[in-house]
Amino acid sequence: MPTAISIFGLVKNFGSTRALDAFDMTVWDNEVHGFLGPNGAGKSTTIRVLLGLLRRDAGEIDLLGGDPWRDAVALHRRLAYVPDDVKLWPTLTGGEVIDLMGKLRGGLDPARRAEMLDRFKLDPTKKCGTYSKGNRQKVAIVAAFASDVELFLLDEPTSGLDPLMVMAFRETVTEARREGRTVVLSSHIFADVEALCDRITIIRQGKTVQAGTLDELRHLTRTLIEVETERTVDDLEKLPGVHAVEREGLQTSFQVDSDEIDRVLRHLVQFGVKSLHSAPPSLEELFMRHYGDEVSEQKKPEEA
Amino acid sequence: MSQAFTGTLALTWVAISRDRIQLPVWILAVAAFMVAVVSIWNGDLSQEELVSVAQFYGVQPAVRMFGLASGATLGAYIMSRGFVVFAVLVAVMSILFVVRHTRQDEDTGRAELIGSASVGRHANLASAFIVVVGANVLLAVLIGLILTFKGLPVASSFAAGAAFAGIGIFFAGLAGLAAQLAGTSRGATGLALAGLGLAFVVAGIGNILGRVDEAGVRVVSAWPAWLSPVGWGQQMRAFEEDHWSLLGLFAFSFLVLAAGAVFLETRRDTGKGLLPERRGPSAASPGLLSPVGLVWRLQRGVFLSWAVGVGLFGIVVGAVSADLEAMLDELEGFDEIFERIGGTDVIVDAAFVTFMGILALVITIYAVQGLLRMRAEESDGPAESVMATAVSRRQWVTSYILNIALGTAALFLIVGLTVGVTAGIVMGDVAAWAADLVVAGLVHIPAAWVVAGAVVLAFGLFPRRTALLAWMVFVIAAVTGPFIGAMLDLPEWIQNISPFIHVPAVPGESVTAAPIVGLLGMAVLLTGAGLLAFRRRDIDVTSV
Numbered sequence: 001m002p003t004a005i006s007i008f009g010l011v012k013n014f015g016s017t018r019a020l021d022a023f024d025m026t027v028w029d030n031e032v033h034g035f036l037g038p039n040g041a042g043k044s045t046t047i048r049v050l051l052g053l054l055r056r057d058a059g060e061i062d063l064l065g066g067d068p069w070r071d072a073v074a075l076h077r078r079l080a081y082v083p084d085d086v087k088l089w090p091t092l093t094g095g096e097v098i099d100l101m102g103k104l105r106g107g108l109d110p111a112r113r114a115e116m117l118d119r120f121k122l123d124p125t126k127k128c129g130t131y132s133k134g135n136r137q138k139v140a141i142v143a144a145f146a147s148d149v150e151l152f153l154l155d156e157p158t159s160g161l162d163p164l165m166v167m168a169f170r171e172t173v174t175e176a177r178r179e180g181r182t183v184v185l186s187s188h189i190f191a192d193v194e195a196l197c198d199r200i201t202i203i204r205q206g207k208t209v210q211a212g213t214l215d216e217l218r219h220l221t222r223t224l225i226e227v228e229t230e231r232t233v234d235d236l237e238k239l240p241g242v243h244a245v246e247r248e249g250l251q252t253s254f255q256v257d258s259d260e261i262d263r264v265l266r267h268l269v270q271f272g273v274k275s276l277h278s279a280p281p282s283l284e285e286l287f288m289r290h291y292g293d294e295v296s297e298q299k300k301p302e303e304a
Numbered sequence: 305m306s307q308a309f310t311g312t313l314a315l316t317w318v319a320i321s322r323d324r325i326q327l328p329v330w331i332l333a334v335a336a337f338m339v340a341v342v343s344i345w346n347g348d349l350s351q352e353e354l355v356s357v358a359q360f361y362g363v364q365p366a367v368r369m370f371g372l373a374s375g376a377t378l379g380a381y382i383m384s385r386g387f388v389v390f391a392v393l394v395a396v397m398s399i400l401f402v403v404r405h406t407r408q409d410e411d412t413g414r415a416e417l418i419g420s421a422s423v424g425r426h427a428n429l430a431s432a433f434i435v436v437v438g439a440n441v442l443l444a445v446l447i448g449l450i451l452t453f454k455g456l457p458v459a460s461s462f463a464a465g466a467a468f469a470g471i472g473i474f475f476a477g478l479a480g481l482a483a484q485l486a487g488t489s490r491g492a493t494g495l496a497l498a499g500l501g502l503a504f505v506v507a508g509i510g511n512i513l514g515r516v517d518e519a520g521v522r523v524v525s526a527w528p529a530w531l532s533p534v535g536w537g538q539q540m541r542a543f544e545e546d547h548w549s550l551l552g553l554f555a556f557s558f559l560v561l562a563a564g565a566v567f568l569e570t571r572r573d574t575g576k577g578l579l580p581e582r583r584g585p586s587a588a589s590p591g592l593l594s595p596v597g598l599v600w601r602l603q604r605g606v607f608l609s610w611a612v613g614v615g616l617f618g619i620v621v622g623a624v625s626a627d628l629e630a631m632l633d634e635l636e637g638f639d640e641i642f643e644r645i646g647g648t649d650v651i652v653d654a655a656f657v658t659f660m661g662i663l664a665l666v667i668t669i670y671a672v673q674g675l676l677r678m679r680a681e682e683s684d685g686p687a688e689s690v691m692a693t694a695v696s697r698r699q700w701v702t703s704y705i706l707n708i709a710l711g712t713a714a715l716f717l718i719v720g721l722t723v724g725v726t727a728g729i730v731m732g733d734v735a736a737w738a739a740d741l742v743v744a745g746l747v748h749i750p751a752a753w754v755v756a757g758a759v760v761l762a763f764g765l766f767p768r769r770t771a772l773l774a775w776m777v778f779v780i781a782a783v784t785g786p787f788i789g790a791m792l793d794l795p796e797w798i799q800n801i802s803p804f805i806h807v808p809a810v811p812g813e814s815v816t817a818a819p820i821v822g823l824l825g826m827a828v829l830l831t832g833a834g835l836l837a838f839r840r841r842d843i844d845v846t847s848v
Contacts, residue, residue, distance in 0.1 A: 048688070048843070051688075051691075051692045052691075053688055053691060053692065053842070053843040054842045054843065055840070055841075055842055072696070073694050073695070073696045074694075076692060076693050076694045076695075077694045079692075081689065081692040083688060083689055083692075086689075087684065087685050087686045087689070088686055089602060089685070089686060090487065090488065091601075091602070091605075092584070092592075092601070093583070093584035093585060093586065095584075095585065095586035095587050095588065096584065096585060096587070096588040096592060097588075099587055099588035099592070099593060100588055100592055100593055100598060101689065101690075101693060103588075103593040103594075104593075104594075104595070104690060104693035104694060104695050105693040105694055106693075106694050124586040124587070125583040125584055125585065125586045126583060126584075127583070127584055129487065140689070
């Protein structure tokens with residue numbers, strides 16, 4: 001499958017701090033790609049390297065067939081960026097900024113602009129200095145999606161939007177995908193990523209820790225099981241793939257690696273199952289698993 | 305009411321620790337400069353020499369702009385000669401500090417974060433005032449000690465320090481007020497600096513219009529001097545009469561300004577100025593839709609107010625030129641003084657050279673401030689969004705450089721025209737005067753561009769230090785320049801550092817190509833190097 005972005009072994013240092021440490025990411029054409037990681041993991045740095053705003057120290061990058069540093073201007077005609085913290089000129093109106101950004105990017109579709117303004121309920125006559133964070137974000141979103149580009153780089157675009165606007169945003173991204181465009185969505189909002197993304201890359205301390213479709217990631221992780229039995233469940237801890245067992249009388253809850261579920265269920269039936277509840281891991285749990293390790297290691301080193 | 309100041313003490317400590325480098329650097333630099341200056345003007349002057357330098361400041365109306373003659377003593381001589389320079393340094397230190405800790409915090413959103421904690425509405429402003437007053441008092445003591453150690457009378461030395469601190473504190477109060485009025489920190493700084501410029505000019509006019517005593521060593525200033533805090537500092541007459549009571553005037557006016565700032569702060573929202581927000585067009589006009597159009601849109605308000613300001617100043621200078629000629633005609637035997645300062649013995653020409661030189665420094669502030677907008681847009685503005693579009697870095701920077709370079713040139717043209725035409729109307733022969741003075745204005749353009757080029761280089765190489773380096777370059781160029789440098793009697797090799805020293809002294813001298821070509825070459829070199837450095841470096845955004 002053709003790729004819109006492929007990053008291999010990307011390194012970026014800020015002084016003595018290594019922000020990106022052999023980071024890899026592949027974004028296919030016409031997919032919505034979720035980019036997850038906590039603050040400071042390197043999401044914005046990656047996007048800024050892709051935009052040629054930062055110069056990489058090592059690594060290979062192919063962005064829409066070009067080099068993000070060398071071919072910056074030509075590539076920027078084909079993509080649109082919504083920054084994490086949208087900053088605008090306080091004395092210009094929202095409408096003026098949308099037109100300006102569209103023009104500098106290479107052109108704007110007036111009908112699309114009107115439609116987007118209406119969808120996001122944005123008043124284009126107000127000065128940017130008077131906009132709230134959410135409204136500044138809307139200006140950047142409208143400017144981006146009113147442009148006819150192949151790729152959208154969106155850095156936490158929904159962090160200031162209210163729930164109705166988040167729905168409008170999801171609709172917009174879904175449309176863009178249907179029209180054959182590619183979207184990279186860096187986000188903290190698991191619900192957005194679960195609703196929109198085909199594939200996901202999880203970054204931690206500048207390294208890729210997980211990449212794939214949501215199903216693939218789920219398969220690699222654990223399912224939460226809560227069971228009530230007639231007799232106390234014994235020997236559960238001895239089974240492979242079982243974690244975090246907690247008992248409260250005849251109630252037992254534990255996590256199990258997805259490929260060990262069958263064996264565990266066979267074990268459970270010996271004790272007379274009265275009720276059983278199982279939940280596949282949510283994206284949040286997937287994410288917490290990668291970062292939760294860090295927390296528990298720090299808290300109880302003797303159990304690690 | 306007292307609740308509105310809750311947390312002031314805690315924020316005072318925060319302000320001190322945030323400014324633990326910048327403020328001490330300012331204080332020590334001013335103190336070191338004082339040591340240097342006093343050492344150069346050593347105490348070996350004979351009584352006759354002291355009389356003659358006092359007469360230099362007393363008898364020449366144009367020179368009175370820069371210093372007030374207060375008798376033939378070494379201390380009075382130092383005060384006449386150095387007062388304005390130190391007053392401006394102390395005032396600028398105070399203005400930048402107060403704006404940095406009030407309005408700038410709002411621009412960056414830091415104030416919102418602090419404001420949501422349990423601190424009062426005025427705590428931030430109050431803590432900024434506390435620190436800046438403390439800094440000025442410290443500086444006053446340092447100056448007092450330095451002058452005392454140089455063997456000057458103790459009480460008068462501290463009176464001199466107190467006069468500078470009074471001016472610093474006054475402008476801290478004014479900056480606090482400006483921070484409430486303006487919509488941004490740049491606007492607040494500009495407003496307060498404009499106040500300083502006005503205070504300098506008004507005090508100077510008061511001194512020019514004053515009367516000199518029979519010995520020619522003491523000037524009694526006319527009433528305008530009393531309208532200006534710079535004038536009050538001079539009227540303290542350290543080393544002559546030591547009018548300590550004038551400190552009360554400083555204290556009172558500071559309290560009025562501070563109370564005004566507090567009052568205005570209760571009447572506005574965080575992050576907003578007092579001027580009402582208006583709606584604007586829902587779509588951009590075609591003129592805005594390019595990098596050059598954008599910069600012009602952002603800069604045009606600033607440019608137009610500068611154009612009006614320098615134009616008015618030019619008209620005033622041109623209008624008084626006839627009086628100046630009449631006054632100077634009565635004076636004999638001072639030709640050599642003018643020759644030294646203006647490079648010509650034609651008195652009116654020399655006066656114009658002096659005025660043009662001062663205006664050149666003022667207009668260079670426009671260039672420096674305008675170019676610093678690039679850094680503000682980069683660190684805390686939409687520059688990264690612009691450079692994420694099909695605008696190259698070179699295009700982005702050159703649109704600023706072009707705008708500022710042409711704007712600076714236009715200001716010089718305006719000054720030359722306004723001075724020349726009004727002088728021509730007053731003295732006759734408009735065409736000749738206008739032609740002469742337009743040339744006198746335009747010859748300064750390359751020197752201003754050299755300073756601008758240095759700012760671009762600083763921006764390219766050291767993004768996080770751009771503002772500090774830019775103002776350092778400006779202060780060095782100004783202090784070593786033809787007027788201040790000559791007045792401070794700095795060694796020639798130091799004076800040669802300033803690009804302004806190399807400007808032909810038109811209309812006294814004729815224009816020569818070599819210095820102009822040299823300065824232009826230097827400006828192009830610095831700008832080009834800055835552009836290259838910028839194209840190779842990371843875009844540096846303050847937020848992570």
